[in-house]
Amino acid sequence: MFCDSNLESLEESLEKFFSMNGTDGGECKIIIITSGGTTVNLDHFGIRFIDNFSTGTRGSEIAEFFLMNDYLVIFISRRNCNLPFLKSLFNNDKPYQLLDSFSVTNDSSFKFEPTEEFKSLVLRDLNSYKQYKSRLFLQYFTTLSEYRESLNVIIKCCNKFKENVAYCLVAAASDFKFSYDSLMKEKFSSKNVVNLVLEPLPKVRKMIREICGDYPMLCCFKMSTNESDGEKSSREMLLKPTAADMVQAHSTIYSRSSVTYSRKDSRT
Numbered sequence: 001m002f003c004d005s006n007l008e009s010l011e012e013s014l015e016k017f018f019s020m021n022g023t024d025g026g027e028c029k030i031i032i033i034t035s036g037g038t039t040v041n042l043d044h045f046g047i048r049f050i051d052n053f054s055t056g057t058r059g060s061e062i063a064e065f066f067l068m069n070d071y072l073v074i075f076i077s078r079r080n081c082n083l084p085f086l087k088s089l090f091n092n093d094k095p096y097q098l099l100d101s102f103s104v105t106n107d108s109s110f111k112f113e114p115t116e117e118f119k120s121l122v123l124r125d126l127n128s129y130k131q132y133k134s135r136l137f138l139q140y141f142t143t144l145s146e147y148r149e150s151l152n153v154i155i156k157c158c159n160k161f162k163e164n165v166a167y168c169l170v171a172a173a174s175d176f177k178f179s180y181d182s183l184m185k186e187k188f189s190s191k192n193v194v195n196l197v198l199e200p201l202p203k204v205r206k207m208i209r210e211i212c213g214d215y216p217m218l219c220c221f222k223m224s225t226n227e228s229d230g231e232k233s234s235r236e237m238l239l240k241p242t243a244a245d246m247v248q249a250h251s252t253i254y255s256r257s258s259v260t261y262s263r264k265d266s267r268t
Contacts, residue, residue: 003138007149010139014074014157017137021072023161029071030161032154034171034204035059036078038144042196043184046143054172056081058221062168067132074137074158076150076171084136085129088121144174144201151204155211166217167208177201206242220244224251227260234262 002017021028036059037052060082063073067084077083082090089098101114114122139154141147158165176198188194205218220237224230230249237244250259 002136003140007146007153010150010153011157014137014154017072021135023072028161028164029166030074030158030164031066031071031166031168032074032076032151032158033059033063033066033168034076034147034151034173035063036081036141037172038078038147038174039142040144040174040177041183042178043187045187047187049143050174052172052174054078054081056083057087059168059170060084060087062170063136064128067135068128072135072137074139074154076139076141076147076154078171079140079142083138085125085132088118088125144177147171147173148201148204148207152207155208158216159212162215165212165215166219168219169204170221172223173204175201175203203242205237205244209242214243217246218244219246219248222247222249224249227251230260231262234260238262 002013036056037054039049039051042048056077063075063084067073091097097118101112103111103113105111139150141150179199205220208218222230222233234247234249237247247262248259
């Protein structure tokens, strides 16, 4: 697995990743998956910020699916969100399950004694990770600017693969930012009233279409507070000039149990 959080060396690391996986001939399948939520700082220090909430569960599961189907996966993830093949180890409902499975012997060595259920999950994910880790490239972000800058570098590096590339934009990325001049120079004082002015940003899918044209398959995710708004937004996202090829919409109420897929020629 490749992992690079340094923007200055990101392009070089990507080229090494492609070379290691034999993409020189152009015969490959690549998918770029974004996952997790971005932060937008309210001050120069990042003490206070607006956070787009996402655990990264859906993105990590999608990454696992494509790794198992012979894709190279570039996974752009929020730090501390769910990652491929790790959900069995870090379960918020059973936070100490991993530690409880270990015991220390008299000679200070470790003994792993999990429950049968936990053991089967760990073995499944461990075997999958060992098998597919060479095809996984991991890039972290926290802030909105880190997310957009990393994605911009990755889009340009992958543009040479044309129709062999797909994008799956699962990340809960903010559509707004604060201008640098409007950021608080010091920490907010609780004694003062604070008025915030957000500036809209160009859509990430616009960045992809401007650099790559119509070549890559582009799947976007849309969360809404009600089903009708989600349907309307999905139809708009399928239109040019920033047309997505597919949109998955879900509401905040049924985000895990019910989703709607929209394409230019169908809706399910």
